[in-house]
Amino acid sequence: AQSVTQPDIHITVSEGASLELRCNYSYGATPYLFWYVQSPGQGLQLLLKYFSGDTLVQGIKGFEAEFKRSQSSFNLRKPSVHWSDAAEYFCAVGAVTNAGKSTFGDGTTLTVKP
Amino acid sequence: DAGVIQSPRHEVTEMGQEVTLRCKPISGHNSLFWYRQTMMRGLELLIYFNNNVPIDDSGMPEDRFSAKMPNASFSTLKIQPSEPRDSAVYFCASSLGGASSPLHFGNGTRLTVT
DSSP states (O other): OOEEEOOOSEEEEETTSOEEEOOEEEOSSOOEEEEEEEOTTSOEEEEEEEOSSOSEEEOGGGOEEEEEGGGTEEEEEESSOOGGGOEEEEEEEEOSSTTOOEEEOOOEEEEEEO | OOOOEEEOSEEEEOTTOOEEEEEEOOTTOOEEEEEEEETTTEEEEEEEEETTEEEEOTTOOSTTEEEEEEETTEEEEEESSOOGGGOEEEEEEEESSSTTOOOEEOOOEEEEEO
């Protein structure tokens, strides 16, 4: 069975600083990986996804993520954080089943200091 | 594309009452998921459907919870009778199905059981 670990429950960064959110997965085959963001009072929104090919993927809102098979990681990065990036971030791995059930990590809450 | 539509956005009810949450998935999506989110337990998958058929309901907490999908454009999650510990935000999500398809979430229903 697949699993996802987000080691950091809460991260605080200053506005304008760089950001890296960690995600480690466990899956027997080539994973389908996703990052979602949840702003207060809203549902989760897809930031980016990785299936195959280039291991550095670009997403919306200036985010990118790098797939490293050797480390079973899919870390999310942003060069310069904006106050509006404060939210909760979820990493997920997709299951190879017809229904596409995804397994989510526990999330990382990002606080942005002015 | 109107997105996944959930109703109501907020529901306050007394213990013992029946609660029905509603979801309209994105047209053309053939997988539908119900999640529950709480501070203590995070994001939990309750049940998911593929082509209107329940595929996995192992996350449904107990017999008080039931879900239906009578057609491709509508699903309900019912709690009868409701208890204070059911208080949470309930999300519906839909996808095209398959491991590579990201989930599209609604904005959730915040349920408070007093």
